[in-house]
Amino acid sequence: MISLQLEGRTVVVTGAGQGQGAAEARLLVEAGARVIATDLASEIPAGLAAVPPAAANALVYRPLDVADAEGWAKLAHWIQSQGWQVDGLVNNAGITQRSRLLDATVADLQRVYEVNVAGALLGIQALAPLMASGSAIVNVGSVAGLTAHYPVAYTASKWALRGLSQVAAMEMGPRGIRVNTVHPGFIETPMTASAKPEFKQATLAETPLGRTGSVEEVAGVVLFLLSPLSSYVTGAEIPVDGGQSGHGAAKSVSDAMRG
Numbered sequence: 001m002i003s004l005q006l007e008g009r010t011v012v013v014t015g016a017g018q019g020q021g022a023a024e025a026r027l028l029v030e031a032g033a034r035v036i037a038t039d040l041a042s043e044i045p046a047g048l049a050a051v052p053p054a055a056a057n058a059l060v061y062r063p064l065d066v067a068d069a070e071g072w073a074k075l076a077h078w079i080q081s082q083g084w085q086v087d088g089l090v091n092n093a094g095i096t097q098r099s100r101l102l103d104a105t106v107a108d109l110q111r112v113y114e115v116n117v118a119g120a121l122l123g124i125q126a127l128a129p130l131m132a133s134g135s136a137i138v139n140v141g142s143v144a145g146l147t148a149h150y151p152v153a154y155t156a157s158k159w160a161l162r163g164l165s166q167v168a169a170m171e172m173g174p175r176g177i178r179v180n181t182v183h184p185g186f187i188e189t190p191m192t193a194s195a196k197p198e199f200k201q202a203t204l205a206e207t208p209l210g211r212t213g214s215v216e217e218v219a220g221v222v223l224f225l226l227s228p229l230s231s232y233v234t235g236a237e238i239p240v241d242g243g244q245s246g247h248g249a250a251k252s253v254s255d256a257m258r259g
């Protein structure tokens with residue numbers, strides 16, 4: 001039987017209190033990893049408390065605002081004080097911002113950049129010193145970062161994250177640290193639950209698999225990218241989007257010509 005070889009590895013997941021981050025934490029624990037789950041709340045969030053620890057200390061919760069450099073420094077210090085190294089980092093925390101082109105403010109742009117871009121940069125800067133060769137970083141982008149998704153500040157932040165990821169893959173490669181990106185499409189989480197029904201409907205029309213994705217479907221790809229099974233994969237970007245980003249604008253044409 002093939003194994004993900006994640007047993008005993010220490011993985012930090014940001015924004016792990018709910019949605020995709022909580023699923024990543026849960027699946028990592030199931031795969032035998034030690035998970036340091038982080039999120040904004042001071043106490044362990046309910047969605048995470050439901051994760052059954054497969055072994056004692058398999059899941060540790062630490063509060064962390066990814067936009068706070070000092071918070072990252074404290075986390076790195078705490079990990080070192082436990083005598084642990086970091087084998088994996090999932091920069092999952094992200095916020096959305098739905099203002100459109102002519103309404104978006106500089107403050108909108110700054111807020112999403114602070115979390116979606118600077119958060120990942122600070123995480124890499126704080127934890128790379130604790131990572132040995134064979135470690136892996138996974139950044140969570142979005143189909144927004146592959147397309148002209150309408151909420152401009154969010155979209156610009158996810159395009160920026162792609163640039164950051166590629167620089168990180170190049171810079172970390174010689175140290176044996178891999179950096180890859182997943183680009184989720186419409187995944188059922190509290191984030192998308194707050195979107196208008198029209199958004200879901202229109203996205204489904206552009207999605208060849210014809211359905212939304214689950215948090216486990218993103219987590220599965222994240223676990224693969226953290227695993228030594230993907231040891232020669234770095235600087236890669238994997239859409240986990242039911243085919244939404246792959247067809248350009250061709251799907252509506254194809255659908256119209258089906259007769």
Ligand SMILES: NC(=O)c1ccc[n+]([C@@H]2O[C@H](COP(=O)([O-])OP(=O)(O)OC[C@H]3O[C@@H](n4cnc5c(N)ncnc54)[C@H](O)[C@@H]3O)[C@@H](O)[C@H]2O)c1
Binds near residue numbers: 093094140144
């Ligand atoms: N759900 C989707 O359809 C979808 C699609 C594409 C990309 N994404 C991306 O996937 C990631 C996870 O999204 P989700 O749908 O699970 O979102 P979510 O809103 O359900 O969960 C995000 C988590 O991040 C945490 N968070 C927010 N700001 C933070 C900060 N400053 N520091 C630390 N934690 C913070 C929140 O508290 C929350 O627990 C995000 O980066 C998002 O942009 C989601």
